[in-house]
Amino acid sequence: xxxxxxxxxxxxxxxxxCFWLVLAAESFADQVGISEAIIALTVLAGGSSIxxxxxxxVVARQGR
Numbered sequence: 001x002x003x004x005x006x007x008x009x010x011x012x013x014x015x016x017x018c019f020w021l022v023l024a025a026e027s028f029a030d031q032v033g034i035s036e037a038i039i040a041l042t043v044l045a046g047g048s049s050i051x052x053x054x055x056x057x058v059v060a061r062q063g064r
Contacts (some may be wrong), residue, residue, distance in 0.1 A: 021043065025039045025043050026039070027042070
């Protein structure tokens with residue numbers, strides 16, 4: 001039961017963080033004058049690359 005509650009809590013935290021990330025990215029795009037599509041693609045590229053970078057770092061620390 002505890003694992004299920006942790007899972008639900010993590011889902012809410014991820015959703016909350018994503019909501020604020022989108023708002024911040026839109027605000028940044030407006031302030032800088034860059035198209036929102038360009039900012040969205042940049043955030044998408046970073047979001048898909050960061051987990052792979054973290055897992056590669058963990059494996060490298062293990063010496064594999």
